[in-house]
Amino acid sequence: MEEKKGTTRAIDRALEILDCFMGEQHEFSLNEISEKISLSPSTTYRLLSTMTVNAYLTKSSDKKYSLGPKIALLGTKCTELKYDHLIEVAKPYMEQLNKKYDESISLYVVEGDQILCVERIETTRALKQAVGKGAYLDLASGASGKLLLAYEPLNHQKKLIGDNPFLWSAVEKIQIDHFAFSTGEKDEGVSCIATPIINAEGEVVASLTMTGLFTRFQGVDLEEKIEDTRLMSKKASADLGFES
The missing domain is CATH 3.30.450.40 (GAF domain)
Incomplete structure (x- = not known):
């Protein structure tokens, strides 16, 4: 049961990270995201790394994070359905x-x-x-x-x-x-x-x-x-x- 709760928390936090990009700002540093979702930089970094490896986020040369190609693909799929x-x-x-x-x-x-x-x-x-x-x-x-x-x-x-x-x-x-x-x-x-x-x-x-x-x-x-x-x-x- 504890494992299920932990998994849910990780998903919630990942979704909170994605929510950071709902406004006008399109890229954030690790510290900016950490502050927005009220998590420690180390925990935030692990989440960001996982999301980047899976192409939900991308990381630029100046260490800023932005939405990745898989998000765009999902958006296209939503459009196709609509x-x-x-x-x-x-x-x-x-x-x-x-x-x-x-x-x-x-x-x-x-x-x-x-x-x-x-x-x-x-x-x-x-x-x-x-x-x-x-x-x-x-x-x-x-x-x-x-x-x-x-x-x-x-x-x-x-x-x-x-x-x-x-x-x-x-x-x-x-x-x-x-x-x-x-x-x-x-x-x-x-x-x-x-x-x-x-x-x-x-x-x-x-x-x-x-x-x-x-x-x-x-x-x-x-x-x-x-x-x-x-x-x-x-x-x-x-x-x-x-x-x-």
Whole structure:
């Protein structure tokens, strides 16, 4: 029984260490963590060493601790579960776009004041956008962010847009066109088309996005890609129960 209690205490202390990283500060020294969880430095060090060996924490050259890669993996798994049905519905249409154009196809959702890439199919071409599955981006910039921002509640829009007339104008245009397009906003030389996926309640729940080299997003090629991306978004929306 004593062993069970001891094991539980160790788990509680490990969780307290992880809780230290819930605020704005992303790395701590041994002494800082020791003070936060009210443990001796020696006991704290043993816990930190175990968590570091198992990749729940990482230790930098200046002996500061931060969250490790296994935490990021767990976060990705949670995201997959949360958006499992959405991804399942959208992925076949993402694959169709990728197969036809060999451009990177992404699925973004709103998470707070950011957008999160919950699924991505990469191009086979050499030049790729430096964004992967699990990446967070600014909700108020880029085609995908602006598209999702255009369908956010007004109070959230006001918070992020403020008195920026150019951003308000962009949002209004997206609401009229039902797609967003940008070039070089996130990465130089990269163009992006974003279209909305809508659920059965009529809510925009995701952005289906195509990105690639700007030279392939011009003239007739651009028009065709916009139409096909919009078509795949409409089909995904229909599968979610949206009746246009």
